[in-house]
Amino acid sequence: MKIVVQRVSRASVRVEGQLVGEIGRGLLLLVAVEKGDGEAILDTLADKVVNLRIFPDEAGKMNRSSLDEKTALLAVSQFTLAGSLERGRRPSFENAAPADQAREMFGQFVEKLRDFGLRVETGQFRAMMEVELINEGPVTFVLEAGGR
Numbered sequence: 001m002k003i004v005v006q007r008v009s010r011a012s013v014r015v016e017g018q019l020v021g022e023i024g025r026g027l028l029l030l031v032a033v034e035k036g037d038g039e040a041i042l043d044t045l046a047d048k049v050v051n052l053r054i055f056p057d058e059a060g061k062m063n064r065s066s067l068d069e070k071t072a073l074l075a076v077s078q079f080t081l082a083g084s085l086e087r088g089r090r091p092s093f094e095n096a097a098p099a100d101q102a103r104e105m106f107g108q109f110v111e112k113l114r115d116f117g118l119r120v121e122t123g124q125f126r127a128m129m130e131v132e133l134i135n136e137g138p139v140t141f142v143l144e145a146g147g148r
Helices: 039-051 099-114
Strands: 002-015 018-023 026-032 062-064 072-077 120-122 129-144
Touching: 002 039, 002 072, 018 072, 018 120, 026 129, 039 099, 039 129, 072 099, 099 120
Parallel strands: 026 072, 072 120
Antiparallel strands: 002 018, 002 026, 002 129
């Protein structure tokens, strides 16, 4: 599983011009489920995301988490993160989980995030989405945990 974590002032996602998810200050999560990912990865990454100390404290140091700040999360499924650009010029998606498995695991991941008591908005699985964000900082991290 790969997750791009971006600290945002605001973020939204639209499908066919319709707003389907929107948050103010918080985290935008672009999530790819890969072959071999299991439930243990979901638990580990959900805990990691909500506890990442990437919000500034009173001294301006990255020392506070989404749980500390009670921020919202916007989780967007993005299978292209599972793509490989190692050979040729066309991405290979052989590491991406099959759509049905990815949909189920993405849904479970979102529920695990919600279990921490934070508001979690989502995009629409397998839709052409327009994601808009204001990256605060900019602060961006990539989390990876593979079952392969």
